[in-house]
Amino acid sequence: QQPVQSPQAVILREGEDAVINCSSSKALYSVHWYRQKHGEAPVFLMILLKGGEQKGHEKISASFNEKKQQSSLYLTASQLSYSGTYFCGTDSGGATNKLIFGTGTLLAVQP
Amino acid sequence: DAGITQSPRHKVTETGTPVTLRCHQTENHRYMYWYRQDPGHGLRLIHYSYGVKDTDKGEVSDGYSVSRSKTEDFLLTLESATSSQTSVYFCAVGTVNTYEQYFGPGTRLTVT
Numbered sequence A: 001q002q003p004v005q006s007p008q009a010v011i012l013r014e015g016e017d018a019v020i021n022c023s024s025s026k027a028l029y030s031v032h033w034y035r036q037k038h039g040e041a042p043v044f045l046m047i048l049l050k051g052g053e054q055k056g057h058e059k060i061s062a063s064f065n066e067k068k069q070q071s072s073l074y075l076t077a078s079q080l081s082y083s084g085t086y087f088c089g090t091d092s093g094g095a096t097n098k099l100i101f102g103t104g105t106l107l108a109v110q111p
Numbered sequence B: 001d002a003g004i005t006q007s008p009r010h011k012v013t014e015t016g017t018p019v020t021l022r023c024h025q026t027e028n029h030r031y032m033y034w035y036r037q038d039p040g041h042g043l044r045l046i047h048y049s050y051g052v053k054d055t056d057k058g059e060v061s062d063g064y065s066v067s068r069s070k071t072e073d074f075l076l077t078l079e080s081a082t083s084s085q086t087s088v089y090f091c092a093v094g095t096v097n098t099y100e101q102y103f104g105p106g107t108r109l110t111v112t
Helices: none
Strands: A004-006 A009-013 A018-023 A030-036 A043-049 A055-057 A060-065 A070-075 A084-091 A105-110 B004-007 B010-013 B019-025 B031-038 B042-051 B054-057 B064-070 B073-078 B087-094 B101-103 B107-111
Touching: A004 A084, A009 A018, A018 A084, A018 A105, A030 A060, A030 A070, A043 A060, A043 B101, A070 A084, A084 B042, B004 B087, B010 B019, B019 B031, B019 B087, B019 B107, B031 B064, B031 B073, B042 B064, B042 B073, B054 B064, B073 B087
Parallel strands: A009 A105, B010 B107
Antiparallel strands: A004 A018, A018 A070, A030 A043, A030 A084, A055 A060, A060 A070, A084 A105, B004 B019, B019 B073, B031 B042, B031 B087, B042 B054, B064 B073, B087 B101, B087 B107
């Protein structure tokens, strides 16, 4: 079952912050975050493993609450280059790193 | 860039014809995956491979088969293409130690 992402879309001005949420109905071993620009392949941003560790990537960070089976992606002081569709991918364990992706959150950053 | 190429990059085919898409990697990754991407559905796993000749089904495997006879190549075959298989197909590779997946450039397939 696909994880649920919210919001489905968000429009920001440069410099504003945003939070994208990912929620699963299954117990999770890890959550992965990807960004995809229009017409391009998804690009890996970060992975959060079981244990609730928060990770960061430039001005983008994320948290993982394994008890709630939720992850959140935080974009601070957004830049035009942050525009794209963000996907979370969830892994419920096993050796094959098989991911189930959410339907995505479209982020548009305007000048 | 994880050294992943997909061929062809674009293809138009007719309903009922077989189609094979190729994914080629140069970095000896153990895991390989095929996804399809459709509006409103995100990325959905079709099949995956965890080694040469070791493959398994994903969420949307009906109508698709795969083969992996060499580490570097993972083939996706649509046995008899249907219009519902019109989509963008992405191949990905997975690292063993870090669990990251890296995607190829995609193949846009149109079935008429």
